[in-house]
Amino acid sequence: MLDVHQQFWNEWAEAYRGFSESVEAYRQAQRDLARLAVGAMGEDRKRGAISLLDVGGGAGNMISPLLDTLARQRGHLRGVIYTLTDAAKDMLALARARLGQLGKTYPDVEFRMLRVDTLADGFAAQIGGGPADVVVNSWNLEYYPTATRQELVDRLVRLAHPQGVVAFSSTVRLPPGMGFRDILMPIGRAQVFYGFLTGGRTKMDVAVNGLKQIAQFGTAATASHFPEKPTLLELQELGKRAGLKSVVATYQLFGASAMAVGRRDGAALPDPGHPEISKVLAGFPGYDGYPGTATFWSSFWGLWRGEQKRL
Numbered sequence: 001m002l003d004v005h006q007q008f009w010n011e012w013a014e015a016y017r018g019f020s021e022s023v024e025a026y027r028q029a030q031r032d033l034a035r036l037a038v039g040a041m042g043e044d045r046k047r048g049a050i051s052l053l054d055v056g057g058g059a060g061n062m063i064s065p066l067l068d069t070l071a072r073q074r075g076h077l078r079g080v081i082y083t084l085t086d087a088a089k090d091m092l093a094l095a096r097a098r099l100g101q102l103g104k105t106y107p108d109v110e111f112r113m114l115r116v117d118t119l120a121d122g123f124a125a126q127i128g129g130g131p132a133d134v135v136v137n138s139w140n141l142e143y144y145p146t147a148t149r150q151e152l153v154d155r156l157v158r159l160a161h162p163q164g165v166v167a168f169s170s171t172v173r174l175p176p177g178m179g180f181r182d183i184l185m186p187i188g189r190a191q192v193f194y195g196f197l198t199g200g201r202t203k204m205d206v207a208v209n210g211l212k213q214i215a216q217f218g219t220a221a222t223a224s225h226f227p228e229k230p231t232l233l234e235l236q237e238l239g240k241r242a243g244l245k246s247v248v249a250t251y252q253l254f255g256a257s258a259m260a261v262g263r264r265d266g267a268a269l270p271d272p273g274h275p276e277i278s279k280v281l282a283g284f285p286g287y288d289g290y291p292g293t294a295t296f297w298s299s300f301w302g303l304w305r306g307e308q309k310r311l
């Protein structure tokens with residue numbers, strides 16, 4: 001990992017964890033990725049011991065979405081080993097700080113948290129533990145140097161069991177003049193408005209804090225030395241070239257992000273669903289007509305519907 005990136009993630013660890021935990025659209029995107037990844041596992045592999053590998057797992061935001069989904073589908077979490085790796089020490093410290101609570105919430109799961117650079121020589125040997133049933137790499141690829149993206153996905157695929165699943169996500173390239181901040185800010189504002197209406201001052205303050213963190217992180221991430229973001233099609237191609245015989249991909253997070261899930265053995269995969277935004281984003285024309293107000297209202301409506309479902 002480049003020193004400049006190391007420094008970036010150590011500096012932004014708290015803020016990144018903050019908004020990706022408090023902005024509902026982000027949490028939804030994490031749950032969507034988890035549902036697709038766990039849904040792509042074969043039933044026979046779900047029966048035995050299970051190894052989940054969360055590469056570049058940061059502060060551990062994917063832990064609960066993955067384990068909750070697996071517990072729902074499998075009925076229990078016995079025999080599950082969850083390994084999280086990351087190269088940034090402050091990100092890993094946040095993940096390790098969760099261990100006490102994780103031990104109580106998921107007593108049947110064995111957790112391993114390792115400081116490992118995904119691009120380091122001997123990366124797989126440093127992780128150890130044999131092939132994984134599910135390898136997840138969420139919101140990492142866009143932050144690795146462009147020339148190393150294929151190598152990254154190749155490594156993920158090599159870590160997976162021959163009948164295993166590989167799942168990765170990334171924020172994606174947007175039309176000129178648009179940044180992911182332009183999409184995330186209306187989402188954040190919708191949550192502030194929604195918080196005020198449904199939870200008063202306390203819920204609103206949490207949402208305001210999330211919004212501030214998005215604004216600051218969005219500016220910092222754009223200004224720092226990260227490469228151009230990939231497109232959804234590039235994600236799919238990277239997966240295929242790395243040896244995933246079946247791959248599905250779709251947009252998430254209101255078109256600011258995309259996820260790809262594949263299997264080495266080419267087994268059929270669940271339909272990832274295609275949000276309305278996919279039609280607008282295909283080839284970009286008209287995307288500039290996707291105004292912030294649309295993101296605002298669809299986000300607000302999504303929150304409302306989500307809450308209704310939970311009741």
Ligand SMILES: C[S@@+](CC[C@H](N)C(=O)[O-])C[C@H]1O[C@@H](n2cnc3c(N)ncnc32)[C@H](O)[C@@H]1O
Binds near residue numbers: 020057061062
């Ligand atoms: C946007 S965060 C995503 C974290 C987590 N996967 C999630 O979904 O919340 C990107 C993470 O990639 C990690 N990362 C970037 N380059 C890396 C590398 N070469 N090796 C290991 N981790 C890396 C950063 O330290 C950071 O924690």
